Amino acid sequence: MEDTEDKQKTFMGKEYTLGKDGRKIIFLTKDEFLPFMKRLKESGFSHLSLITGVDRRDYIEVVYHLHSISTNEIVVIKVKTKDSRVPSVTSLWSSADWDEREQYDMMGIIFEGHPNLKRILLPEGWIGHPLRKNYDMDTPQYVNMDEDGEDYVTFDSGDGW
Amino acid sequence: MAQVTKTGELGIVTTKLDEAMKWGRSNSLWPLTFGLACCAIEMMAVQASHADVSRFGSEIFRASPRQADLMIVAGTVTKKMAPRVRRLYDEMPYPKYVIAMGACVIQGGPYARGYSVVLGVDRVIPVDVYVPGCPPTPEALQFGLITLQKKIRGETNR
């Protein structure tokens, strides 16, 4: 897995920094993201353990933790996005499906190419993405169930809970 | 040693029918099997051998609301879960009782300032006994159960 040129500095041709826990952190631009992920997958990183997002106000950082089961190595991939859009990796790791839906639900990150990008935790119709810094905490939303057992969201505290 | 022959005959106790009903109800409170968050772990501990709630007649956690008398709401009630809790409560037969277990269920607990948690399950269903704690110990839940039994029998709790 190690790169041949300089073991300290680069990993598969990309520069990395070491996190506090000793994991390699690689920053990627949106263009080089998908091809590099494909190379990682092919080189043995078969397990996508986590996708999460960080709201830095000016931009959103999408973080991927990849685990190689054969070498027990973990790399952290970070992508910055200003328009909260990144390409989906569902074609490479199927487990990305629900992870990406969760990040869409909570952070409002749009994963381009995802087969079924809709909310996974909150009910359909919820306004806003709660883990964003600009989420409106002062307008409570309530949930109730209609006759068919489908959830709906309301602003009326008398209609839902 | 004197030998005792058991004949199976019973002595006679006189009571009011009302009192007998209350006595029966309070000592066979069958809870509904469901837990919502970490408090449910303590609820399971109450059922297990160390605390053993079967000493108080509540050992049978029913898997269907139609057979349950008692709903122990154990864990965070989210806004999405609240309609389901209401529906489960509505499906239970009368007489039915509710124990609100833990800070989350009483007033939102650590998530009271969040966006997704109902600020107290008493907004959704009527509550008989509140058991505070985060989570309450199994002993606290047992105390809550005994309190509910006393309430059913019409005794005061001191």
Ligand code: SF4
């Ligand atoms: S009261 Fe505490 S232990 Fe109980 S569900 Fe809430 S956070 Fe968990």
